[in-house]
Amino acid sequence: MLKPLLCFLFIGNLSAQELFSEDFIGQVTVLRDKALTDTTAYDITESLTTEVGARLGGSEGDARAVKWAVAKFNELGFDKVWTEPVTFPKWVRGKETAEIISPFPHEIKITALGGSLSTPKKGLKGEIVHFETIKDLELADPSLVKGKITFISNRMQRHKSGKGYGLANGARYMAAKHTADKGGIGAIIRSIGTDSNRDPHTGGMKSVNYDQQTNITTLLKKGEIVPAGAISNPDADLLVNVLNRGKPVIFKYTLGSYWDGEYTSQNVIGEITGSEKPDELIIIGGHLDSWDLGTGAIDDASGCAITMAAAKLIMDSSITPKRTIRVVLWANEENGLYGARAYAKAHKNEMHNHIIGAEADFGAAPVYAFASRVSQQSLPVISKMSELMAPLAIGYVGNKGNSGADISPLKKLGMATLGLYQDGSKYFDLHHTPDDTMDKVIQEEISQVTASWIVFVALAAQYAGNFGFNLNQ
């Protein structure tokens, strides 16, 4: 019993100082503080939202975004810049209209969920059957649903961590599938969002069957899913009020969305080559695609910009990173995580070189906490990060954390991860709506986020050990 305890004390007390030289920690501290007033991340976000804007996977905006990203990495002076192909089924949004026909007529704003099939051209008309949660629909007797349009009215709750999203978005993901399974004709959900604007939130739903083994995607067809759309919080309240009158409610909507063959986009990658261990990689980035309704400022131009800026500021500083910093701007995260899966497939034999990874995909608001998923032996490095993050008002919340959707396939392959948690209180007011625009990004806030990423990336690239592999497996 004595030996492990001594060992623990040794790690806890001595090696934190021995891990990094005082000079190095001084350099990181200076750069962290400089980053707080640096505008690189803000400027990159402004550039992507202005020069490209909406960039749904497979759209013209997607192609422009790839060109933009290659040019931006080069302009910033990254050592290596390249693209890797990502092929996926292309989904196109069409005309969108909705109305309550009776007992009280109202026009309603609707938006198709990503992957939805179209309604008949003249629209889809039917009686609404109301469920408060997706679980209620899942458990419902099919006779209640047959021939009807389902409506799920659960409301997402606001929380700093954004935990309300995970609790609510099963409705968006599964409503069309469960409705089809029970013989329903259409599905409407309350938007997964916390605002009270009359613009609905789009977002992905289950529209494909994906085989992990073969990487083959099969589109769900009519009868396996139904045309599905979201309506805003105020319109969902209105529909609930109409339903509360106890009379049959007839709803009609038109969605013109459809699948249009295959498209090949690109993951865009920029690297700063490590001085001593060029083959060992610190993987960071955000997703390059966005939904089509806004200009994708918070989701996820900000994440691309924060990670590009963190790498750029380290490169331009007196720090010489020993490991390579690889920034990956992932393709088509929103409509199926295709870029992340393509990367994991292409690099699965190089996972021993993927030392640690994290994604920025939670807007531009300040980081207030961070979590790791690393070996016990490497916790002193995390403790040093924590020391350097404290002046940014960031606390460490433990060795069990999330690290972003695009990182999840690499995590499954064994890579150690880190999560920098941003304040999500307002994120879901804007998420996947036309209001996701540049004016919501506050320069001082995005600079604080960049400063925190600099601490993480600089220490991870310098640390002589690794962070463990196949953790918790």
Ligand SMILES: [Zn+2]
């Ligand atoms: Zn995102």
